[in-house]
Amino acid sequence: MSEMTWKDFLSQAQEFLKISEQLGDGWVLHEKDANEPNTFLKYSHKIKCQESKDSDFTLINVEYHIVYSVSYQVPMLFFQAHRSDGSLLDLEATWRVFMPDTASKDLYQMLTQTEHPVLFRPFMALHPCRTAEVLDQFGQPSANRVLTFISLYGPHVKLQLANAYGLSK
Numbered sequence: 001m002s003e004m005t006w007k008d009f010l011s012q013a014q015e016f017l018k019i020s021e022q023l024g025d026g027w028v029l030h031e032k033d034a035n036e037p038n039t040f041l042k043y044s045h046k047i048k049c050q051e052s053k054d055s056d057f058t059l060i061n062v063e064y065h066i067v068y069s070v071s072y073q074v075p076m077l078f079f080q081a082h083r084s085d086g087s088l089l090d091l092e093a094t095w096r097v098f099m100p101d102t103a104s105k106d107l108y109q110m111l112t113q114t115e116h117p118v119l120f121r122p123f124m125a126l127h128p129c130r131t132a133e134v135l136d137q138f139g140q141p142s143a144n145r146v147l148t149f150i151s152l153y154g155p156h157v158k159l160q161l162a163n164a165y166g167l168s169k
Helices: 005-021 092-100 104-110 130-134 145-159
Strands: 028-030 041-051 058-069 074-083 109-114 123-127
Touching: 005 028, 005 041, 005 058, 005 145, 058 145, 074 092, 074 130, 074 145, 092 109, 092 123, 123 145, 130 145
Parallel strands: none
Antiparallel strands: 028 041, 041 058, 058 074, 074 123, 109 123
16 A cells, blocks of 8 residues: 555655755755654756737746655645746636636546645645555555655656656666
């Protein structure tokens, strides 16, 4: 089963961070305090996108957090997207930018705004209800489920990992 304990998550997040440091790609481990689940992986980058078909391309700053879900016992992906003027993308704008081809009836089940479990402020989040099931579909368990999770879920919200992550041991 791909459910994991907090200690498993923390250990695998630290292993992921070592790979990131070797690659120099900017992930950090943010620790609010030593309590469960107050440590998470954090990554920021800019993406070029159109908020609507009629608008010009613009740069959006996106901050991603990989957080442990106590309820589901799996990694969970949270993110915030800000325009260059500092304004936050609302839910509808986020759907248009990050999931333009998804049927509107499916969006609430996949990507919604919720409270960040560590920072206690609104973030967008990919719902974790099927994460364990998705991670289990690989047959042989992953050596690092945090890395596998980011590799599988990240591309849905424009978070791409370098291929070198898959080559590291």
